[in-house]
Amino acid sequence: MPSFSNSNSNHKDERLSKKVSENHQQLKDIFHNSNDIIFREITIHEKRKERLILLIFTDGLVDSTEVNQSIIKPLNSFSVFNEDTKHIKEITIDNVVNIINSNEISKIYTLDEVIQGILSGDTIMLMEGFDTALKLNSKGWASRAVEEPTVETVVRGSRDGFTENIRNNTAMIRRKIKDPNLIIQELTIGSKTNTFVALVYMENITDKELLISVKEKLSSIRIDGIFESGFIEQFFEQSHFSPFPQMQITERPDKACANLLEGRIVIIIDGAPQVLLIPTTFHQLFQSPEDYNERFLYGNLIRILRYIGFFIATSLPSIYVALVSFHVQMIPSALLVDLSKTRAQVPFPPVIEAILMEVTIELLREASARLPGTIGQTIGIVGAIVIGDAAVRANIASPAMVIVVAITAIGSYVLPHYSTSYALRSIRFPMIIMAASFGAFGIIITWTWIIIHLCSLSSFGYPYISPVAPINFSGFKDTIFRATLPKLKKQAKRNRK
Amino acid sequence: MYRKYVNGEITAMQSYIIVISIMIGTGILGLSRIVSQISRQDAWISVMINGIVISLVMACMIYTVRKYPKDNFLQFTSKILTRPIGYLLTIIYIAYAVIATGIIIRFLLEMVRTWLLHKTPMWVLSFLVVITIIYMVKNGLTVVARFNEVLFFTLFFFFLLILVAIPELELVNLQPVGGSGIVNILKGTLPSFYAFGGYEVILVYYTYISDKEKPILKYSVLSVLGVTAFYTITVIAQIALFGPDELERVLYPSMNYLRAVDFPVFERMELFFTVFWCFTVIGTVGLQFLAACILSKMLFKTKTTHVFTYIYAPLIFIISLYPKNTAHLVELSDYVSYLNILFGFVLPILLFVLTLIKGGNKSNAKNR
Known part of the structure; x- marks a missing residue:
């Protein structure tokens, strides 16, 4: 601690x-x-x-x-x-x-x-x-070799990931950006651990005021020890109670380098393979290096899929609950007959059913995330049998509910940024309760809260949901859709001026 | 780019969006019914004329406030119309904005009660909305402007929903064009005024625009014209679908309009409309409420607005529960629309004319 x-x-x-x-x-x-x-x-x-x-x-x-x-x-x-x-x-x-x-x-x-x-x-x-x-200088301790990042995997892209050794990590960035304007500044944080922290930025791209404020904040950190980039993240973030991550972490040197070229600052902490990228925006949570490695069309399709995944992961259970408990008339009549047949056998109201199933899924996810690989798979099988089949046969959950929960779970895995999935979970449950109490109006109100919250959030002075608000038309080239690479390059040049 | 977005300020782009989103609100629901009661099949002409007039008023407003870029509403009204009247106008505007907020919330609740939740008590719904509005408004103009900016993107969807029934339209319902007579068409502009109401907040918000060098006059007028086009198309479509006689018996034509069309997967498309409409109205309410808070800040010379957010919130809660039923609500909203005419038409024109005269004096003084 x-x-x-x-x-x-x-x-x-x-x-x-x-x-x-x-x-x-x-x-x-x-x-x-x-x-x-x-x-x-x-x-x-x-x-x-x-x-x-x-x-x-x-x-x-x-x-x-x-x-x-x-x-x-x-x-x-x-x-x-x-x-x-x-x-x-x-x-x-x-x-x-x-x-x-x-x-x-x-x-x-x-x-x-x-x-x-x-x-x-x-x-x-x-x-x-x-x-x-x-x-x-005679440093030479045992460290992990460069391996493929385990959390952020891509199908197409480089396979190297950051390690625990800060020197390796800075070298990996240096190898990708061969430019004297790439500055790596080191300082130590932690009165007991004296951990090396490297501040990496592009001298000619990064905003000077941002740099000064980051340096000020870094030097003002008073703590005995830091072991992970999360420590610095928590010192830096504007809103501690926000479900949304206000800084990005990555294990991928290529992602870190791309962000450096976009003017962001990378903070590397010795002993942690995750580096911090600041500032960040909401839309960055939906971006992966693969979007750019893959061709224009596929890159965009994947991105749209992620936004859909985000919407599903936050709202689908609540929409289902709202439809079944309040707005039955919105369900197409052909579907309604079968739905009510299966619903009739379940003794719980939809909201209990939804929360029950969602909690089970969350338990499964937590269990399999912390267990070693082979046992984790077993947990997956147990979960599939318990949730998928037995619950339905025992009339504890309706088949439609199982489908909804499954799609929700899958939808939350689409996002490339793992910390976002915490955001999804902490939004989902309140929304289910709101939907159970006020139906579609509850969902509207919850989404209003989320949008207001996103609007008031900022990451190091940068509006979190830029470029949607405030509108920045040149920023739209790389938001929900991305432009073709030649066009993106043109934009980058203009921004530098 | 860093710290370009100072809290409490808005961009020029946000000011256009504010104008658009505050205009598109509760008015759209019954617009075609109210207007076509007077000008029959030519209701759309009334709406169009009204929109053009309002865009002129908008031009006058921007022209006036541009002369006083450093002054807020209280200051420039005091300069133009003497201090007591400036204070009086500010107080009336605060009252108007607070009451309008309550009335709009009640319209929202009526819709929610009609289409989404039939049994939930009004005060619970009102409580939810008021809490949401407090949450939105307490952080000031920047957040409210951004919220409306996000919602602006849903307006396109809104627009698509209005156009869905094109195959069902019968243009014969619109004929004879101009057949209801010029007098009736002009009379019809008055009831449509309320549907456009709200744009007068630009008088309050103009001073907070950070990049005033942008062509605000041009784009604000274009925003009004855009809304006018949207409303005109809506009214044309609804008259063409229902015909003026049937339209009189439909309480919310925009809703019933969507019921006329069958969609392959979703049933009850108007409920989707309601959902999007609710977001838009919440944005409108936020803007209207914030105007009251900002004006109070000017009046009492406090540093922040959030104190007033908490002070006015219970008031709004009570106002939203005050009308006994929909008819009573409509009756009350008629009174509000008189105030709307004062701030949306009389005041801007008065300020414009006085500024023209005074501005002439000033330049003469300089020449001497």
Whole structure:
């Protein structure tokens, strides 16, 4: 659980001592003799005297071969070499850089920086007689290989997904956008976890004011630890009680890159394969990279299907309940006869029936989502038998209700953005109750509430349902329908001006 | 683009949509019946003339308010007609807007009672609507404008529904064109005025338009003409379907019109119409109610409008329950339409004429 105590490190601005032994002792105390912090002492022979060098690193966070080959080996061989010939002059913190084979070396001065370096997987080098330390990049911990994203799969499109390693993730974006205007800024958030957070944006496209406000908000976050992009999302969002996600998350580098080119900001959190895209609009929830990869016509058809899916997933059960309990006259008479025949055997009113079935479906969904794959399938079969067949035979639910619930469930899976399905669920149940109480008028009122809510929502100052309201005609080229790619490109150029 | 959409302001585009959606409201239901009682088969000509006149009034209104871009309703009426009258007009407008809101809500409820829920008590329905309106209006003009913008897209569907009965139409019902006489046609414009009512809110909302450099005059007039065309086509279609004699006996011609046609899958198409119509009317109600709140804000010089939203909401709730029955409601709405004529016709023309005179004075003063 996130806690919000404000205990920062006590060693802020404390300088290093010139004596290695003092620093050694102090660091040992700070780390309370943790076993994974390695202190390696090396003695170097200079012209007339010996000099003590102390390497400190965290076992497991560093690449061992890298430390052995690039740092320890050159130092030792220098030492040997120096003993024989004795013609090299004094070694200092400045010229030791020429001996070590590390690709990233920086000087640090305070104890706090030393601690940070050790904990982030760098190797720290202290030298007798200098109050400066060297931070050598030797990061190399075990991480998951790049795999296909599990939540956002596409039929046509790239198969790589973000991993938990922030460096891999930024590299994946860099590989797709080879442009010096792509800026990756890193900062740390979390007073205890000191998690790396990367702010990625296109210097020449992203709105400056948006950037400033995002940076301000990021630096104002006070929390002990963050482990996922959701933490930042919850700090950023305008309305905590809204069912709609006000930021988008994605596991797909191609989606992140496309959004970067549209001027959005990507926030990557170390340790989470999901990155944040801000700002977002309502219509983005219905878009998938596939819409653009696939040809114009199919891309549009799929998109219309998603909007229909959204409508079905929110309203179909309530429409059914309203029709059956209030507006029977709207049902075509041929259908009405069969419907009332099956309805007559069910002892519950339609609303109880609907809620019962919907709750069962939700239980099934939750159960199968958290279970390992093979057992998840079993749950699916159990659900199919229980809901599909047994409930109808036992006259607990009418067959029409089962169809409605099934279509509703399928409709909610059409959306490419998983967080949206929470929105659908939290809208569906109140709407069923409203429909059961006030029929079609209840649905009208509920939809009015939803539309009003959407109208008042904004994501970082951008209206949530733009370009529908406020109307922006050029934005319509990529909303419910998308224009052909050559036309979209033209629009992008115009927007940049 | 960032923070371009300041809360409390609207775009020029939204102002056109406001004009359109506040005009298309309760009036459409009985329009053709009311007008054809007077001008018979030529009702559509009355409606058209009325629309053209209103578009002229609209032009006068925009012309007037454009002279006072920084001033709100209270300020420019005070400048043109002296302070006491400005205050008086604002107070009357607030009363008018509040009462009109209640009356429109009651019309909505009557429809809901007739077509959707026959037994639910009126006060429950009214309570629901009032809560919805509070939710919409408490966040100010931007949200209300956006809401109407979203609903604007459903108006196309609305329009399609009006045209469905084309194969059933008999144009013989429209003949002889002009046969009811010029006097009757002109008399018929008066009852159709109420169907167009509401556009006068632009007097209140104009000052909140953020991009006033857009050709607002042109497009506002075009919006009115668009609504006029929509109404005229509706009336033509309904007269052609029913004929003026039968039309008199139909309470809501727009509804019965849809019953005349059989649709393959859905039965009772007019219920679909009701659903879309309800959304439109809720949008209209929001706009009308917000006008009262914004004017009160001007009057009492408060910073926000939402206080007044809560103050007026119980009033509206009571007004919506006050009429005893539909006939009583229609009677009351006639009184409201007098106020409508004051704000929709007399006041704009008066302001326009006075501005023309005063504007001339000002330029003379400068020249000297």
